[in-house]
Amino acid sequence: MDLANGTAVQEFILVGFEVGRLQRLLLLGFFTLLYLLAMAENITIITLVHLDTHLSRHPMYILLSNFSWLEICYVSTTVPRMLLDLASSNKIVSFSSCFLQFYIFFSLGSTECFFLSSMALDRYLAICHPLRYPQIMSPNFCYALVTASWVLGCLAYIVPVVLISKMSFCGPNIIDHFLCDPGPILALACPPLPNAPLISLIFMDVVVILGNILFVVLSYGSVIATLMKNSSKGNRLKSFSTISFHLLVVTLFYGPSAGLYVMPSGETDSNVTKIVTLFYTAVTPFLNPMIYCLRNDQVKEALCRLWRKKAIFLKRKVTV
Secondary structure, three states: OOOOOOOOOOEEEEOOOOOOHHHHHHHHHHHHHHHHHHHHHHHHHHHHHHHOHHHHOOHHHHHHHHHHHHHHHHHHHHHHHHHHHHHOOOOEEEHHHHHHHHHHHHHHHHHHHHHHHHHHHHHHHHHHOOOOHHHHOOHHHHHHHHHHHHHHHHHHOHHHHHHHHOOOOOOOOEEOOOOOOHHHHHHOOOOOOOHHHHHHHHHHHHHHHHHHHHHHHHHHHHHHHHHHHHOOHHHHHHHHHHHHHHHHHHHHHHHHHHHHHOOOOOOOOHHHHHHHHHHHHHHHHHHHHHHHHOOOHHHHHHHHHHHHHHHHHHHHHHHO
């Protein structure tokens, strides 16, 4: 087979989850429900922030509503395809579609890294520099952070994905995963493997993942140090309660993703990789809205205000 003019493989086969029919149906039902709940939760947050004037002017909720948009895109990149594979026996994905998913998946993942850093910056300024916070974290600055997060995330992995797509794939074409992940894809490349794609991918992993982890650690470290020094016990407990939820979201995202993509390819079992990937692609978009908003008094008050407005509107409509 002549590989001189480019890629020989024109399509890949996603192995997915190698389970029986009953288990496959149970997984299909469970993750369909989880996907719908994740979509409903994030849409609710976006709608609430958009309609409630108290939240729409607050920097943290501007970031949170845009983070919910990101979560919707993130979960929709992988889960619908996974559900389709669970529902049918056709697990074939074209070469171009596979690399498109690869690019979108990594772009959204790196965008989430930048969003988490933006949220850490917001909490740092709010707690460590409260007097300057309203001037620095203006709505315009928030939208600038949002734009920068999206742009940097979308640009970060263009070069690695393009370089990997130019590699030779001469068979086999079976990807031992439920999505187009770089580890299984690189395992299918024909030798000799060029260094440029691997170096560029590792470089972006180090810059994006480790760079943002360092920024988040420094930001929340400064926040904790400030709270321990200057806050009263009541304010300290309230602030710790708020940032603890932020830190939980950060841990849920960076814990599994850093463990998988910073480690050299081939050092993790494929089943473990699938489970961990499934957790942060399907479960965390469901958990994040609950973590951010479940015990948030401002969100609860906004929900009550929206419900009262709706009740008044319906009452007037019935009266008319």
